[in-house]
Structures are given as structure tokens and as C-alpha cells.
Amino acid sequence: MRSTWKQIWPPLVAVVFFLAAWQLSVSLFHIEAWILPSPTDIARESSSNAAGIGDHTIATLRLTLIGFPIGTAVGLIVALLLHLLPWAKRALYPLLILSQNVPSIALAPLLVIWFGFGLLPKIVLITLVCFFPIAVATMSGLSQSDRMMMNYMKMAGASKWQIFTKLELPSSLPSLFSGLKISATYAVMGAVVAEWIGADKGIGYYMLLQKSAYRTDRVFVAIAIIVLLSLVLFAIIALLERWLVRWKPRRNS
Amino acid sequence: MSEVTQVPHRNIEKSSPTLSRTAPPALEVSGISKSFSHRRRETEVLHKVSLQVEQQEFVSIVGPSGCGKSTLFHIIGGLESPDAGTVSMNGKIVTGQRGKISYMPQQPALFPWRTIEDNVLLASEITGEVGEQAREEARQWLAKVGLSGFERSYPHMLSGGMQQRAAFLRALLAPQELMLLDEPFSALDALTRSEMQRWLLELWEENRRSVLFITHNIEEALLLSNRIYVFSGRPGSILHTVDIPFPRPRREEITDSPEFIRLKRQLSQWMREEQAKRTLT
Ligand SMILES: Nc1ncnc2c1ncn2[C@@H]1O[C@H](COP(=O)(O)OP(=O)(O)O)[C@@H](O)[C@H]1O
Numbered sequence: 462m463r464s465t466w467k468q469i470w471p472p473l474v475a476v477v478f479f480l481a482a483w484q485l486s487v488s489l490f491h492i493e494a495w496i497l498p499s500p501t502d503i504a505r506e507s508s509s510n511a512a513g514i515g516d517h518t519i520a521t522l523r524l525t526l527i528g529f530p531i532g533t534a535v536g537l538i539v540a541l542l543l544h545l546l547p548w549a550k551r552a553l554y555p556l557l558i559l560s561q562n563v564p565s566i567a568l569a570p571l572l573v574i575w576f577g578f579g580l581l582p583k584i585v586l587i588t589l590v591c592f593f594p595i596a597v598a599t600m601s602g603l604s605q606s607d608r609m610m611m612n613y614m615k616m617a618g619a620s621k622w623q624i625f626t627k628l629e630l631p632s633s634l635p636s637l638f639s640g641l642k643i644s645a646t647y648a649v650m651g652a653v654v655a656e657w658i659g660a661d662k663g664i665g666y667y668m669l670l671q672k673s674a675y676r677t678d679r680v681f682v683a684i685a686i687i688v689l690l691s692l693v694l695f696a697i698i699a700l701l702e703r704w705l706v707r708w709k710p711r712r713n714s
Numbered sequence: 715m716s717e718v719t720q721v722p723h724r725n726i727e728k729s730s731p732t733l734s735r736t737a738p739p740a741l742e743v744s745g746i747s748k749s750f751s752h753r754r755r756e757t758e759v760l761h762k763v764s765l766q767v768e769q770q771e772f773v774s775i776v777g778p779s780g781c782g783k784s785t786l787f788h789i790i791g792g793l794e795s796p797d798a799g800t801v802s803m804n805g806k807i808v809t810g811q812r813g814k815i816s817y818m819p820q821q822p823a824l825f826p827w828r829t830i831e832d833n834v835l836l837a838s839e840i841t842g843e844v845g846e847q848a849r850e851e852a853r854q855w856l857a858k859v860g861l862s863g864f865e866r867s868y869p870h871m872l873s874g875g876m877q878q879r880a881a882f883l884r885a886l887l888a889p890q891e892l893m894l895l896d897e898p899f900s901a902l903d904a905l906t907r908s909e910m911q912r913w914l915l916e917l918w919e920e921n922r923r924s925v926l927f928i929t930h931n932i933e934e935a936l937l938l939s940n941r942i943y944v945f946s947g948r949p950g951s952i953l954h955t956v957d958i959p960f961p962r963p964r965r966e967e968i969t970d971s972p973e974f975i976r977l978k979r980q981l982s983q984w985m986r987e988e989q990a991k992r993t994l995t
């Protein structure tokens with residue numbers, strides 16, 4: 462408990478310091494609220510308008526919670542297939558890496574043309590942004606199992622399937638989880654961007670609305686909510702990891 | 715330690731000399747050679763190695779490090795294929811076949827996500843189902859090697875010596891008859907080591923598995939073995955074959971007998987000569 466606290470307080474102090482500097486410079490230099498509202502302005506706005514933004518938050522959360530598991534599943538399936546079929550990996554893995562040079566977000570207009578304005582293009586977008594980190598992390602985890610353990614399994618006569626389930630899969634878990642953590646934040650981002658391209662509710666939609674009204678304070682509230690959503694998702698995954706990878710010696714990092 | 719019982723999954727008759735003379739050897743390695751190429755340079759690691767382990771015999775290999783002892787185990791276990799030569803078990807050629815031996819690697823290589831109990835049962839799990847009876851046996855054995863209370867622990871919570879004992883049990887409880895032990899006690903301190911030697915001696919004399927044992931420790935080899943193969947430096951080949959005459963059951967006191975001391979001196983000298991050749995070249 463004490464060590465957790467030791468880890469938490471330095472960034473906490475940094476955040477408090479940053480907010481204080483922000484607050485001070487806004488009032489010292491008389492910056493207008495439509496350019497940069499102060500943290501207290503933003504806090505006041507978020508508490509007075511909580512109801513107005515609640516529905517949007519729920520819409521974005523819902524979109525994320527549909528898209529993220531689908532993206533995760535696709536990422537895992539891609540990783541498993543490429544791992545179990547080495548020739549497919551050789552053929553497709555370089556293409557997969559190359560494909561990441563296309564910013565998925567730039568595909569958004571195309572997705573709208575192909576799939577309209579409903580749920581589908583949004584889910585496709587989230588899937589596109591979050592399957593990749595999971596696929597890559599899982600694949601590298603699967604192929605980096607310990608040599609000695611692999612030798613042991615082979616000499617003990619383990620089948621390919623046994624090697625996969627008893628050695629490769631468990632040893633890929635830590636790596637899989639780092640992929641999941643990255644993808645979780647990507648998923649929230651993907652949901653917001655998906656709402657920019659065509660939605661009538663959600664945090665992304667709300668941001669666009671407030672931007673055109675120059676309600677900078679509300680845009681900041683929206684950003685804070687996005688950060689919060691990402692953090693919560695991240696924390697849930699970290700907890701799941703702690704439970705599933707409890708065999709791993711904890712290093713103080 | 716004294717109430718050592720039958721090794722599970724196995725019912726071997728107490729060593730009957732007639733059986734071991736007529737039955738084909740548990741392991742017969744003939745003419746094994748192996749080279750590895752590294753950066754286009756071929757290095758011969760094993761050169762025409764032939765050796766035998768009769769049924770229910772304890773055979774040791776001693777030799778300088780890097781002479782291909784572990785590689786020989788990998789070949790017997792089917793992990794590597796030899797460039798020449800064959801491996802037979804019980805009269806059948808099994809070169810390159812896996813799953814025929816029970817193996818203790820040089821590093822414990824316990825699986826970090828398995829509890830000690832599950833680690834010990836891994837080999838049985840690979841060949842078939844593990845029932846409650848096997849688990850109960852595993853727990854009894856864990857207690858016997860001083861690991862009771864650690865059944866549900868993960869390997870990183872154990873000391874190096876405890877991990878080696880767990881890896882040893884994993885080999886002992888494996889369903890295969892022939893055991894290959896690659897320097898099983900090398901990571902132990904001297905005291906634990908001699909305790910484990912005595913324990914293995916007693917255990918083996920009760921159960922009589924066929925064992926091929928790699929060690930650096932000449933005294934250990936003399937105490938435990940029916941026969942010792944002395945390997946040359948790389949490329950490893952057999953320099954000397956020494957039959958160890960001491961009757962069984964052996965007690966640790968034999969280490970003080972003149973014959974033991976003579977053999978020990980002889981083997982040490984061979985080893986020193988090999989080492990000297992290596993430093994010259
Ligand atoms: N898979 C491999 N590929 C290339 N070289 C190897 C391989 N395995 C072992 N060697 C080499 O073979 C030699 C003998 O190794 P090893 O069998 O581990 O010796 P020992 O167990 O007697 O100490 C070493 O020089 C080692 O580098």
C-alpha cells in the first residue's frame with residue numbers, strides 16, 4: 462500500500478502544479494475564456510452542466526464498449542492465425558505493418574460512403590484502430606517463449622497444440638496485455654473520431670457542437686471526459702492483468 | 715527420507731540380474747556425430763559417440779564443459795537430429811522420436827505460470843490425463859524432497875536449490891522409464907548437494923530406473939553410478955569407460971575406501987589432462 466502511494470504522489474504533485482500554473486497565467490495575463498478558460502471555469506461548467514453531457518458520455522461509452530471487444534477479438538484472431546500458419550505470417554505480416562502507414566482516421570470518410578451513418582462504420586473504424594496493437598503484441602508474445610521450456614516441451618513429446626496452450630499462450634499474456642492497454646485508449650479515441658464524422662450524440666458530436674459556439678470551456682470538459690474514459694478502461698485492464706498474470710514476480714518499476 | 719516408496723506409474727521388478735542380461739539395453743547410442751554451423755563455420759560437437767544404459771542401470775557422463783553432453787541429451791530426446799548414428803531404446807531404433815524419455819534440463823526451466831504442483835505434473839499431463847490420485851502422489855513426493863507448503867507457490871518464490879528439486883521431481887514423476895538428468899545438482903550448495911546425492915542414491919536403489927546422468931562432480935558420479943563414461947573436450951568422444959565395482963546398496967562410507975580414492979584420482983587425472991589439452995589449443 463505504501464509503495465503504491467510512493468508511486469502515485471509524484472505525478473499527482475506534478476498535475477496539481479500544472480493546474481496551478483494554468484490558473485495563475487490565465488488570471489495574470491487576462492486570457493479570455495473563449496481562448497483558454499481557467500481550470501476553475503472548466504470545473505464550474507462541468508458541475509453545472511453535468512446532466513447535459515451525461516447522455517453524450519453514455520453514448521460514447523456504449524460505442525467504445527461495442528467496438529473495443531470486437532477490435533480485440535479481430536486482433537487476437539489475426540495474431541493466432543498468423544502464428545499458427547507461418548507461411549501466412551511471412552506473406553501478410555509485412556503488409557500488416559505497412560498498412561499502419563495509412564492513418565485509420567483518414568479512412569473515416571470512405572467508411573461513411575460504404576456503410577452510411579449508422580453504427581457499422583463507427584464500429585469498423587474502432588476495430589481498425591485497435592486491432593493492430595493487439596495483433597502485433599500478441600504475435601511477438603507468442604513467438605518469444607522461453608527456449609529451455611520449448612526444448613523441454615518438445616523432448617517430453619508435447620503436440621503442437623499442447624505447446625501452444627501450455628507454453629506459448631501463457632507466455633504471451635504479459636505482452637498481450639500491453640497491447641490491450643494501448644488499444645483501450647485507441648478505442649476511446651476511435652469512438653470520438655467516429656462521432657465527428659457523423660453522429661447525433663456522443664462526446665465527439667458534443668465537441669463539434671461546442672466548437673462552433675466557441676464554448677471552449679465545454680470543449681475542455683469533453684476532453685476531460687475522454688481522458689477519464691480512457692483511464693477507467695486502462696485501469697480495468699490493468700486489474701485484469703494483475704489477476705491473470707499473478708504468477709509474474711513484481712518488479713519495482 | 716527413509717520411507718522411500720515405489721515410483722508412481724511404474725512397477726519394476728527389483729533388479730533381477732537375469733532380466734538385465736537378456737533384455738535389450740534401455741538405451742543404446744551408436745556412432746553419434748553432430749556438427750553445428752555457426753557463421754559458415756562447422757564446429758564438430760560430438761564425434762562417434764557410442765554408449766549404453768542397460769535396464770535399471772545408473773550410468774554417468776563426465777567431461778569438460780562444452781564437450782557436447784547436453785547436445786547428446788538433445789539428440790537422445792529427439793530435439794536435435796544427429797549427422798550420423800542411431801539411438802535405440804529397448805531394442806527399437808527411435809532416432810529423432812520425441813516423448814520417449816523423462817528429462818531434467820540443465821536449467822530448471824520450470825513454467826512460471828504453473829504452481830509447483832502443476833509443474834511437477836507437467837510431463838504426465840503431456841502424455842495423458844492427470845487425476846486426483848496423481849496429484850496426491852505429487853504432493854507426497856513434494857513433501858519428501860522438502861517442498862511441502864510450496865505446492866501452490868509459483869517458481870519465482872523458491873530458491874535455486876528448491877527449483878532444481880522441483881525440476882528433478884518433474885522428471886521423476888514423468889511416465890517414461892528412462893531418465894536423462896543434466897547436471898541436476900549443479901546449482902546447489904555443497905551441503906544440499908551431498909544431501910541430494912544421498913537421497914538420490916537411496917531413491918534409485920529402491921526403484922531402479924534406467925538413468926543417464928551428466929555431472930561435473932567425479933565423486934558424485936562414483937558414488938551413484940554403475941558405469942562412467944569420460945568424455946574428451948570438443949568434439950566430445952568417449953575417452954574411457956569405467957565400471958564401478960562397489961556393491962549395492964551403497965553407503966556414503968565407500969567414499970573413504972582405498973578403491974574409491976584410487977578411482978577418483980584416476981578420473982581426476984584424466985579430466986585434468988583434457989582440460990590441459992583445451993588450454994593448449
Ligand atoms: N543449437 C545449437 N546451435 C549451435 N551450437 C550449439 C547448439 N547447441 C549447442 N551448441 C554448441 O555446442 C557446444 C556444446 O554444447 P553443450 O552440449 O551444451 O556442452 P556441455 O553440455 O557439454 O557443456 C557448445 O560450444 C555450444 O555452443
Ligand SMILES: [Mg+2]
Pocket residue numbers: 783784785820896
Ligand atoms: Mg551442458
